[in-house]
Amino acid sequence: MSFESSAVVITGASRGIGRRIAVQFASKTRHPLVLIARSEEGLEKTKQLCEEAGAERVTVIPCDLTNESNISEISMPADFPKPGIIINNAGSYLYKDLNDTETSEFIEQIETNLLSAVYVTNRFLGDLKNRERGIIINICSVGSIEGLKESGAYASSKHALLGYTRSLRKELMQSNIAVTALNLGQTKSTSWESSDVNPLLLIDPDDVGKLLVSISQLSTRTVAEEIILKPQRGRVPPM
Template identity: 30%
Template structure:
């Protein structure tokens, strides 16, 4: 049995992973901002301790981390799962500075802040594991997804750097890269695309085509339980794969197209797949 902190645990992949980990007798600290969802997890599931945490607020993270360490008799958790995040979608020229800043404060700086809160204890103990939930979008970028995709590219880079930094100290770093998943996440992206169809007329036709492609992609997406299972595997395996795409297809195919083909060719394939002019 391991002690595990998971951020963004009140909905979607994070909630599914918290419940699945708890069902396997791990001691789970489920962190998030939604007080009602936290209360439901705390009351409804054995082995889950709800933890109010706003990853964009340093004081909130420090307070939550102190509660975890106190509950573990002064020790850092065995595993940290950095899952908190959301997506900003829209044309670069139309997305405001505030929206860009909030996106990076949550998806990137939030991950860094929570990691710092626990990594010292892991390093000093010379044992621990950090599981960063990135995305296929951290390797492949779709048009109009620049804000969100760029944060996941940053998570990939941070994870690679951290893996080498921490390996000599006995701390492992694992990256999970989900593709399209059937959660509220995709619906919120659809709502944003619809908003910009109305409010960024210069891009309206492109966005209508993208909305249709995105709807079809998420309609065929993975169940959140599938991704939750990959998070559980990353927590439980003795020697986990440093980077896993979930599900393997079509995510790995998109990544291979981007990585192996000349940019002109990969751009042409993106246009063909999305239908964008």
């Protein structure tokens, strides 16, 4: 089966940025979609939006992405195409001083922001290797490349995700699989709903989806290794 007809796996697809990424793939490509997140209700809503946007085939998989055994046991519908694109978008933001951050909160940030991507990649990597083209896109952060005041545990986990992504890129460089890190700045999502940040100054999540669609359409000769995406006016206060 060709890359063009392969499925796109999107984690954290039940809301926010992941939902908008899914809708952009639904409206601009013919790839079948595999939506993964904890919330089955949220996934079903995203599925509905994707179908309204033009997607012909969408399957949802409710799953705890921090549970390695749950992910390793994921089974695709028998008649569903194997994936050719993995978008590791699932993540969690912790706004808290380092001195006040509990060890359990550090662990949770690592599990959600790093290990979920590792587990999902390991689950589907074999499928990508069997295609003429495969793409892995990890949604990292500006917190992957700089320290962040009042969200140090988050930045630490995202540093780790970028290190993993860079290493995976090196390991797969001679294969048919492209690996991309998107270092994403403040983007309109559910993470900001309880804050005083002006949402109109944040990155439009549809722009993230459009960018990822474009990355997926590059030739096999080209890879976008790392991209930084930021709000036009820079960091949005009061964060």
